Amino acid sequence: xxxxxxxxxAADDPWKRRRQQSLRWLYSLGxxxxxxxxxxxGLLAITFVIGRVVPIDPVLxxxxxxxxxxxxxxVRAEMGLDNPLIVQFIQYVGSVISGDLGMAVTSQRPVAEExxxxxxxxxxxxxxxxxxxxxxxxxxxxxxxxxxxSWIDQVIRxxxxxxxxxxxxxxxxxxxxxxxxxxxxxxxPGRIDIFMEGIVPSRTGLLLIDSMLSGDWAVFRSAxxxxxxxxxxLGFFSxxxxxxxxxxxxxxxxxxxxVITARVKxxxxxxxxxxxxxxxxxxxxxxxxxxxxxQLLEGSVMIETVFSWPGIGNYLxxxxxxxxxxxxxxxxxxxxxxxxxVNKVSDLLYRILDPRAR
Amino acid sequence: MMQLSHAWLVDENxxxxxxxxxxxTYRMVRALLRNPLAVVGLVIIIGLLVVAAFAPVLAPYSPxxxxxxxxxxxxxxxxxxxxxxxxxxxxxxxIHGARITLMIVLLVAVISAPVGLLVGTVxxxxxxxxxxxxxxxxxVFLSMPKLIxxxxxxxxxxxxxxNAVIAIAITTWPVYARIARAETxxxxxxxxxxxIQMQGASHTRVIFKHIMPLxxxxxxxxxxxxxxxxxxxxxxxGFLGLGxxxxxxxxxxxxxxxxxxxxxxxxxxxxxGFAIVxxxxxxxxxxxxxxxxxxxxxxxx
Amino acid sequence: xxxxxxxNLRVSFPGEQGAVEVVKGISFELGRERLGIxxxxxxxxxxxxxxxLRLIDKxxxxxxxxxxxxxxxxxxxxxxxxxxxxxxxxxxxxxDPKFSLNPVMRIGDQIAEVLSFHSKLNxxxxxxxxxxxxxxxxxxxxxxxxxxxxxxxxxxxxxxxMIAMMVILEPDLxxxxxxxxxxxxxxxxxxxxxxxxxxxRTGMGLIIISHDLNMVARYCDRIxxxxxxxxxxxxxxxxxxxxxxxxxxxxLASMPTLDEHRDxxxxxDRTQLGxx
Numbered sequence: 001x002x003x004x005x006x007x008x009x010a011a012d013d014p015w016k017r018r019r020q021q022s023l024r025w026l027y028s029l030g031x032x033x034x035x036x037x038x039x040x041x042g043l044l045a046i047t048f049v050i051g052r053v054v055p056i057d058p059v060l061x062x063x064x065x066x067x068x069x070x071x072x073x074x075v076r077a078e079m080g081l082d083n084p085l086i087v088q089f090i091q092y093v094g095s096v097i098s099g100d101l102g103m104a105v106t107s108q109r110p111v112a113e114e115x116x117x118x119x120x121x122x123x124x125x126x127x128x129x130x131x132x133x134x135x136x137x138x139x140x141x142x143x144x145x146x147x148x149x150s151w152i153d154q155v156i157r158x159x160x161x162x163x164x165x166x167x168x169x170x171x172x173x174x175x176x177x178x179x180x181x182x183x184x185x186x187x188x189p190g191r192i193d194i195f196m197e198g199i200v201p202s203r204t205g206l207l208l209i210d211s212m213l214s215g216d217w218a219v220f221r222s223a224x225x226x227x228x229x230x231x232x233x234l235g236f237f238s239x240x241x242x243x244x245x246x247x248x249x250x251x252x253x254x255x256x257x258x259v260i261t262a263r264v265k266x267x268x269x270x271x272x273x274x275x276x277x278x279x280x281x282x283x284x285x286x287x288x289x290x291x292x293x294x295q296l297l298e299g300s301v302m303i304e305t306v307f308s309w310p311g312i313g314n315y316l317x318x319x320x321x322x323x324x325x326x327x328x329x330x331x332x333x334x335x336x337x338x339x340x341x342v343n344k345v346s347d348l349l350y351r352i353l354d355p356r357a358r
Numbered sequence: 359m360m361q362l363s364h365a366w367l368v369d370e371n372x373x374x375x376x377x378x379x380x381x382x383t384y385r386m387v388r389a390l391l392r393n394p395l396a397v398v399g400l401v402i403i404i405g406l407l408v409v410a411a412f413a414p415v416l417a418p419y420s421p422x423x424x425x426x427x428x429x430x431x432x433x434x435x436x437x438x439x440x441x442x443x444x445x446x447x448x449x450x451x452x453i454h455g456a457r458i459t460l461m462i463v464l465l466v467a468v469i470s471a472p473v474g475l476l477v478g479t480v481x482x483x484x485x486x487x488x489x490x491x492x493x494x495x496x497x498v499f500l501s502m503p504k505l506i507x508x509x510x511x512x513x514x515x516x517x518x519x520x521n522a523v524i525a526i527a528i529t530t531w532p533v534y535a536r537i538a539r540a541e542t543x544x545x546x547x548x549x550x551x552x553x554i555q556m557q558g559a560s561h562t563r564v565i566f567k568h569i570m571p572l573x574x575x576x577x578x579x580x581x582x583x584x585x586x587x588x589x590x591x592x593x594x595x596g597f598l599g600l601g602x603x604x605x606x607x608x609x610x611x612x613x614x615x616x617x618x619x620x621x622x623x624x625x626x627x628x629x630x631g632f633a634i635v636x637x638x639x640x641x642x643x644x645x646x647x648x649x650x651x652x653x654x655x656x657x658x659x
Numbered sequence: 660x661x662x663x664x665x666x667n668l669r670v671s672f673p674g675e676q677g678a679v680e681v682v683k684g685i686s687f688e689l690g691r692e693r694l695g696i697x698x699x700x701x702x703x704x705x706x707x708x709x710x711x712l713r714l715i716d717k718x719x720x721x722x723x724x725x726x727x728x729x730x731x732x733x734x735x736x737x738x739x740x741x742x743x744x745x746x747x748x749x750x751x752x753x754x755d756p757k758f759s760l761n762p763v764m765r766i767g768d769q770i771a772e773v774l775s776f777h778s779k780l781n782x783x784x785x786x787x788x789x790x791x792x793x794x795x796x797x798x799x800x801x802x803x804x805x806x807x808x809x810x811x812x813x814x815x816x817x818x819x820x821m822i823a824m825m826v827i828l829e830p831d832l833x834x835x836x837x838x839x840x841x842x843x844x845x846x847x848x849x850x851x852x853x854x855x856x857x858x859x860r861t862g863m864g865l866i867i868i869s870h871d872l873n874m875v876a877r878y879c880d881r882i883x884x885x886x887x888x889x890x891x892x893x894x895x896x897x898x899x900x901x902x903x904x905x906x907x908x909x910x911l912a913s914m915p916t917l918d919e920h921r922d923x924x925x926x927x928d929r930t931q932l933g934x935x
Contacts, residue, residue: 038498051514165642167590168594173631176620258760261753264712265745266776271772280763294503329510339501
């Protein structure tokens, strides 16, 4: 009997196994970095190709269409456009990495600089949106699963469908008509009332925080009344998605044996649900929330356009209308990079947080 | 002459391949009809088809001709959904818009599903470096934000329905490639595939005749589920002025033109939105039901 | 007075064609003894165990003319008082520790939880009790095991941890639902011996639910054989050889023994049993 115990213990010495696991983890981390690099390169390739297939001749944009042929050729050579495509691509990647996204045609300023200026507005709205999505969506999903078939479950189901079927820009317009024009509950388009613009110094670029730092509550209230509707609409879409995923994760957990074990131990239902069923899915939720945040950034393009929100989405659609290709590609690149980055980081967090994957 | 009876259809020991196929379809349709939400979805989709087919008959007014005397009228018995800034009947425009929506959705499906199927089955069938290259490409596209990518493509190709369709198709095929590859891998080494290969069938023949048909059902389910997303993206492009161009009665473009009047004449922008919501919902509900029937493993709970 | 009295227990679940009864009106009593419930899968033995702890969730339904535990009517007890019983006075060891232990909680914390639900011990006292309980199931280095996650221990150790968790408050009744069928043959006996030892020492009532007639006969005083939702045989373990019901006889006949020379083991002749 004694020897049996010993051999067993040696066969699966947890320390040894842990060492092997952490080694394997390192390898998978290497592969992970490689996929990220590949994905970013892919993004660059796509924007590069889009830049190439544009019917607008970038040389003409510089020299004008009445320039003589030799000037045209000289500019073309100077812009590197007579190099082979692969060389052009490498040059393109190089300039993007060094932060050069070209000049915006309309404003004649560097695209990178303009994007840096508008990005905080998007970040602010998206962050508030995801907060709403998580703070409402997660508890709602948990409750829906705990009381399957109850009214809250039905509401979650309907919301989930609505999140798939309602166009964000339309919901934005309807929201403006209802809550701004009719009920006067919220501020209208834009980030802040016009007469309050530029009052507080920009430290973080996030108006809510800047106004708090300056202690200017009138500005804060104005900014809040402007941001709350678009952020709620963005949050609604991530809420619908997060609640639906939370619910299905929870249902899976609630049917697990260890949830029964918790009940056998005499755990109150609150503990069964939050400690035993919910805790294991926190890690999965990190991925869902990351994905949702990325989608929300994408959705903000439409919402910003509807609400004239001076963020990167609005910048992108304005550039589209002006056929300002450098700006369009720059914005696409930045949104794409953040989208990919958020996704990959949440993927990475999943690997770090799960004790089973470690 | 065989008789088409319930007993013949549900026979556990079908005598012919046709009977087996018919029986399976029969059971699926019955299961689908037992799901009330799926039926609602189906009714909406059929409604869309009917409206699109008989648009000129159903629409009380012309969708294009303006009537400046009747600008921005509120919904009434004459104009159920009111009129827009050029005095056109919104109800009639929505009915005609069904054709455009249906056309966009179908074109995207017809372009992206076969592309995805081809890439996925080829990758799964050959494996090795073919698989790695094709799936690497697929994954790159999969990790891009779809709407932004479509926007950038339309920006490059120029606005218009055709380009919008192409741009959306470019962003949707990777999902089908992933599904088709996963499906292909499950039977890639099955006996029946080796049997066909030993009969001397070419790779092309194996892929097109034997592998693709087996991947069809899961692809169809996914396409149906994606329809709602495609409709929303198309409407979004229309809203930004990158899709269908005026005076075409595309729903997204109609919302866009109603935007200027949203505060006073709410119906101009609101009505086309309802059409989008209902049709997207129809595809969602039907797709969910279809998935439950065809693929019970991923049942929505 | 007996510890557990059950009369006409019925468990049913809604199915495609009306309700399906999985336990069809069984009655039995349990004292401070070891009772084995044997039957094939689907015979209703697990559902019997779970309905005693009132663990059958909707849409399942449980009815009984009488279901009493130590004088308490389990059918009418409030949920709160039922929770006070579970873990403290009645508990259950389940089949596979891989699934029945929470994968993202440290083992020690999972055991300590029982104490926090049912006692007012502080954290240090709880920890001490947990370490003692781990020792009681012959875990030699409880300090280390306390900090491990379930996926870091073997199946045999997992099941011993499960037992430690279920007996830490010395309940009056413990139900063991297939406690060894997920374990390697080499550790099955060890786990059963530990369980047997604890049961005899504390004098609790034990119900072992299993499909393994041999094992049950060895560790139990009395045996119930269930078939198709009903009790078809009830006898002392020592008198199993004289079983009357054709199902039990069939089961006994299909078991191999060391000193036999049959070319083929007989299989159950289900046509005799009817109703299946």
